[in-house]
Amino acid sequence: MSILVVGTMAYDAIKTPFGQTDKIIGGAATYIAYSASYFHKPINLVSIVGGDFDFQEMENLKARGADVTGVEVKQDGKSFFWSGVYHMDMNTRDTLVTDLNVLLEFNPILPEAYKTSDYVLLGNIDPDLQMKVIDQMSSKPKLVVLDTMNFWMDIALDKLKAVIAKVDVLTINDSEARQLSGEYSLVKAAKKILAFGPKYLIIKKGENGALLFHENNIFFAPALPLEEVFDPTGAGDTFAGGFIGYIAKTGDTSFDNMKRAIIYGSAMASFCVEKFGTERLKELDIEEIHDRVEEFVSLSQFDISIEE
Amino acid sequence: MSILVVGTMAYDAIKTPFGQTDKIIGGAATYIAYSASYFHKPINLVSIVGGDFDFQEMENLKARGADVTGVEVKQDGKSFFWSGVYHMDMNTRDTLVTDLNVLLEFNPILPEAYKTSDYVLLGNIDPDLQMKVIDQMSSKPKLVVLDTMNFWMDIALDKLKAVIAKVDVLTINDSEARQLSGEYSLVKAAKKILAFGPKYLIIKKGENGALLFHENNIFFAPALPLEEVFDPTGAGDTFAGGFIGYIAKTGDTSFDNMKRAIIYGSAMASFCVEKFGTERLKELDIEEIHDRVEEFVSLSQFDISIEE
Numbered sequence: 001m002s003i004l005v006v007g008t009m010a011y012d013a014i015k016t017p018f019g020q021t022d023k024i025i026g027g028a029a030t031y032i033a034y035s036a037s038y039f040h041k042p043i044n045l046v047s048i049v050g051g052d053f054d055f056q057e058m059e060n061l062k063a064r065g066a067d068v069t070g071v072e073v074k075q076d077g078k079s080f081f082w083s084g085v086y087h088m089d090m091n092t093r094d095t096l097v098t099d100l101n102v103l104l105e106f107n108p109i110l111p112e113a114y115k116t117s118d119y120v121l122l123g124n125i126d127p128d129l130q131m132k133v134i135d136q137m138s139s140k141p142k143l144v145v146l147d148t149m150n151f152w153m154d155i156a157l158d159k160l161k162a163v164i165a166k167v168d169v170l171t172i173n174d175s176e177a178r179q180l181s182g183e184y185s186l187v188k189a190a191k192k193i194l195a196f197g198p199k200y201l202i203i204k205k206g207e208n209g210a211l212l213f214h215e216n217n218i219f220f221a222p223a224l225p226l227e228e229v230f231d232p233t234g235a236g237d238t239f240a241g242g243f244i245g246y247i248a249k250t251g252d253t254s255f256d257n258m259k260r261a262i263i264y265g266s267a268m269a270s271f272c273v274e275k276f277g278t279e280r281l282k283e284l285d286i287e288e289i290h291d292r293v294e295e296f297v298s299l300s301q302f303d304i305s306i307e308e
Numbered sequence: 309m310s311i312l313v314v315g316t317m318a319y320d321a322i323k324t325p326f327g328q329t330d331k332i333i334g335g336a337a338t339y340i341a342y343s344a345s346y347f348h349k350p351i352n353l354v355s356i357v358g359g360d361f362d363f364q365e366m367e368n369l370k371a372r373g374a375d376v377t378g379v380e381v382k383q384d385g386k387s388f389f390w391s392g393v394y395h396m397d398m399n400t401r402d403t404l405v406t407d408l409n410v411l412l413e414f415n416p417i418l419p420e421a422y423k424t425s426d427y428v429l430l431g432n433i434d435p436d437l438q439m440k441v442i443d444q445m446s447s448k449p450k451l452v453v454l455d456t457m458n459f460w461m462d463i464a465l466d467k468l469k470a471v472i473a474k475v476d477v478l479t480i481n482d483s484e485a486r487q488l489s490g491e492y493s494l495v496k497a498a499k500k501i502l503a504f505g506p507k508y509l510i511i512k513k514g515e516n517g518a519l520l521f522h523e524n525n526i527f528f529a530p531a532l533p534l535e536e537v538f539d540p541t542g543a544g545d546t547f548a549g550g551f552i553g554y555i556a557k558t559g560d561t562s563f564d565n566m567k568r569a570i571i572y573g574s575a576m577a578s579f580c581v582e583k584f585g586t587e588r589l590k591e592l593d594i595e596e597i598h599d600r601v602e603e604f605v606s607l608s609q610f611d612i613s614i615e616e
Contacts, residue, residue, distance in 0.1 A: 088492060089492070184397070185535055185536060185537070186533055187533045187534060187535045188535055188536075208513070208516040208517075209516075209517075211533060217606070218533055218606075218607055219606075219607060219608075219610070220607050220608055222517070222528040222530065225493075225494055225495045225519060225526055225528070226493065227495045227496055228493060228496075229493070256610070256611065259610040259611075260610055260611075260612050263610060263612060293612060293614060294614065297612060298526075298527075299526055299527060299528050300527075300608050300610075301608075301609065302527070302529075302567040302571060302608075303564065303568075304568050304571060304601060304605060306598045306601065306602065
């Protein structure tokens with residue numbers, strides 16, 4: 001059983017109220033792979049990088065269980081680069097630079113061994129490319145998770161909806177759910193979006209947690225209140241990586257297990273923000289992760305027996 | 309065992325994206341009393357109204373278990389009046405009119421029978437008046453809960469801190485917690501505020517739920533995702549009323565029971581917003597409330613057994 005992850009690998013330069021970085025490793029697929037690697041291996045990566053990419057980072061990912069056969073290296077190109085600055089509230093940020101570079105040439109071709117992956121996570125890229133990945137699968141995956149963003153709703157809505165109709169789980173944030181559905185109420189928004197095809201919808205609310213919708217069921221997972229949020233970059237991807245990693249580890253796509261997967265994803269995201277970039281995600285162990293999950297249990301669990 | 313509630317009784321005129329009202333009954337003490345009345349009686353009310361106050365409303369409150377001996381009626385005065393308009397997101401509003409009227413003369417004098425109340429909820433009024441109420445108690449209450457707002461932090465911070473030091477539970481919203489502590493992180497803010505004296509801090513986050521802090525423990529209660537929020541006015545007071553009502557009913561001020569009380573308070577608030585003003589709070593029954601609490605259970609409960 002393997003996990004297929006398609007998404008960006010990149011360099012980021014990040015400024016927060018607590019400090020700033022030069023170019024550090026980033027990209028959705030990178031965060032997803034590090035996060036998922038604590039739960040399940042192998043992780044079949046599909047991405048594109050330039051000749052400037054630090055191959056020690058590629059070795060690190062391989063050491064954590066990533067198969068990088070599907071990562072195209074354009075020796076004469078430059079890796080995707082993003083630079084941004086976070087405001088004091090850490091929920092809003094301004095993008096300073098987006099250099100797509102080799103990402104403009106991204107044409108995901110799945111190595112033969114990837115085509116039977118059981119769990120597929122399509123990171124936030126052009127919906128045409130996401131569709132192309134789905135079309136290359138030779139066996140039906142147990143679960144396909146799609147991440148996207150408002151940008152694709154703005155410029156490629158029909159294509160995006162076509163991909164959404166083919167996946168099991170869609171993950172977007174609250175404002176994207178509102179944009180995609182035209183509904184302000186997230187409950188109404190979820191009903192409309194589930195009618196587009198996916199069986200599950202995860203609405204990410206950053207420091208305000210995440211909602212899982214499935215048929216008429218709703219589950220809410222809080223974010224862990226933290227003393228310090230150092231750098232929120234990649235938290236959503238880390239969440240998704242923990243989510244699919246836990247699902248793959250347990251092999252259980254029931255609603256009850258998705259709740260647990262969301263808690264594990266939230267725990268991973270709470271680590272991610274503690275240091276710049278992927279730094280924290282490289283140094284965890286499973287004990288720490290379990291302890292963090294226990295914090296979610298004590299944070300959100302209560303015992304009510306209704307006496308009528 | 310009785311509950312003492314001190315706060316405003318008022319008229320509100322409310323406009324939301326879904327409609328608008330003429331003057332309807334409002335005020336923190338009114339919402340608190342209606343909400344608490346589903347759990348425990350009597351509720352000893354202390355407030356002030358003008359000769360224009362609808363005495364049928366006073367009869368309604370009495371019928372629900374409120375003792376109104378402590379409500380001063382200024383026959384030649386007008387009741388406190390507030391008017392506001394909510395924006396589409398329902399989280400922000402503009403105040404159009406604040407006519408304090410008789411509230412300017414509010415000087416809470418406790419009837420003798422109120423002075424031994426076991427549970428005290430000091431609604432959002434001048435901290436001088438809140439202190440005056442505390443000073444009139446002849447026996448130490450089992451629990452004193454204080455609500456306040458940014459306005460008093462702006463103009464009477466020292467007096468407010470003096471009251472905060474004397475209560476068991478402080479309830480404020482997230483931006484007020486940040487203002488009061490000077491800390492952006494709510495975890496850091498809570499530590500500072502608990503050091504001011506209260507044993508418990510509840511940070512209300514509206515549609516993003518509520519946090520309970522006590523020593524090093526944190527509990528998070530989600531708000532119920534709703535198809536429609538019709539009118540958020542009074543939701544915070546309704547939450548507080550359900551909270552203290554449940555605590556009084558159970559007679560248990562432990563952290564575990566406070567969690568349950570917060571869930572009940574959240575359930576009551578979720579009803580409040582379904583109609584204008586106190587309308588929904590007048591027509592509930594305990595079955596409906598228990599059903600709503602069950603929705604919170606399925607919304608937030610999950611079952612994780614950590615296998616190391």
